Amino acid sequence: MKRQTRQGEVILSVIRSAGRPLTPLEIHQLAIQEIPRLGIATTYRHVKTLCENHQVVGVDYPGQPTRYEWADGQDKVHFACRTCDKLFALEDTTDDEPPAKVPNGFKVKGFEVMLYGTCPECK
Amino acid sequence: MKRQTRQGEVILSVIRSAGRPLTPLEIHQLAIQEIPRLGIATTYRHVKTLCENHQVVGVDYPGQPTRYEWADGQDKVHFACRTCDKLFALEDTTDDEPPAKVPNGFKVKGFEVMLYGTCPECK
DNA sequence: ATAGGTGCAAACAGTTTGCATGTAT
DNA sequence: ATACATGCAAACTGTTTGCACCTAT
Numbered sequence: 579m580k581r582q583t584r585q586g587e588v589i590l591s592v593i594r595s596a597g598r599p600l601t602p603l604e605i606h607q608l609a610i611q612e613i614p615r616l617g618i619a620t621t622y623r624h625v626k627t628l629c630e631n632h633q634v635v636g637v638d639y640p641g642q643p644t645r646y647e648w649a650d651g652q653d654k655v656h657f658a659c660r661t662c663d664k665l666f667a668l669e670d671t672t673d674d675e676p677p678a679k680v681p682n683g684f685k686v687k688g689f690e691v692m693l694y695g696t697c698p699e700c701k
Numbered sequence: 702m703k704r705q706t707r708q709g710e711v712i713l714s715v716i717r718s719a720g721r722p723l724t725p726l727e728i729h730q731l732a733i734q735e736i737p738r739l740g741i742a743t744t745y746r747h748v749k750t751l752c753e754n755h756q757v758v759g760v761d762y763p764g765q766p767t768r769y770e771w772a773d774g775q776d777k778v779h780f781a782c783r784t785c786d787k788l789f790a791l792e793d794t795t796d797d798e799p800p801a802k803v804p805n806g807f808k809v810k811g812f813e814v815m816l817y818g819t820c821p822e823c824k
Numbered sequence: 825a826t827a828g829g830t831g832c833a834a835a836c837a838g839t840t841t842g843c844a845t846g847t848a849t
Numbered sequence: 850a851t852a853c854a855t856g857c858a859a860a861c862t863g864t865t866t867g868c869a870c871c872t873a874t
Contacts, residue, residue, distance in 0.1 A: 637763075638762070640761055641759070644763055655801045657807055657809075668801065668803060668804070678778045678814050680780060680791060680816060683821025684780055684816075684818060684819070684820055685819045686780075686817070687817055688817045689815060689817065691801050691813075691814050692815070693803060694810055694812060695810040696807070696808045698806025
């Protein structure tokens with residue numbers, strides 16, 4: 579996506595200002611408030627290229643569609659509430675060192691930590 | 702699934718003896734060697750109940766179908782090779798303490814660490 | 825002017841479900 | 850005997866693609 583379009587601007591800004599990981603559908607629904615005729619395919623196309631450019635990262639939660647959030651360069655720690663299924667992005671307190679050792683021959687270029695449990699709202 | 706059937710036995714044994722996380726399709730293809738007429742839906746049904754019983758856990762790698770592996774009770778560390786897309790289960794060297802701190806109100810019941818990079822076979 | 829982006833609809837992949845039949849208890 | 854599991858096909862959900870039209874460069 580090398581050409582600047584209104585769709586691209588809006589989609590990027592939606593993800594950037596969300597503050598939490600969004601599904602492609604959520605991104606589309608938010609973006610549609612600005613561009614009513616925006617197609618879902620366009621949303622997917624932009625999310626894909628943003629991922630490829632590493633401006634956005636995908637977060638997976640088993641049994642649910644992938645969510646996407648703004649990539650600020652640092653590795654991610656997420657918390658998934660098993661009661662309400664919300665996904666939270668937490669501060670990375672691991673100090674940028676991979677939280678586990680790997681056998682010889684493996685080269686670690688990044689990591690992601692997913693914590694499971696219950697969030698404050700679910701007691 | 703409260704009744705003992707050949708399908709159930711085979712599916713469970715396939716996952717248990719795989720040594721790495723398998724997609725539902727892989728599970729089905731391996732199980733079919735024992736039960737040629739095994740349906741894919743039956744495979745999904747068993748995987749689902751095995752998950753619910755916590756005998757099996759799902760591992761997600763963005764852009765690919767969920768893989769399932771035998772749950773031996775301990776939290777998991779996985780390594781995803783970004784070149785060949787293989788998924789490896791590593792020893793958990795985190796010593797059973799969550800590798801990150803959480804804000805007040807969050808209760809951590811388990812965690813999963815996903816490392817990204819290149820595996821030994823991919824240089 | 826033209827390469828690249830868009831919307832729409834159709835295609836696709838992974839997973840779930842309805843139902844008639846089979847089988848463990 | 851009967852409640853539960855199975856296989857098959859159809860349905861569903863999330864994502865991608867083909868194509869005619871549109872638009873930033």
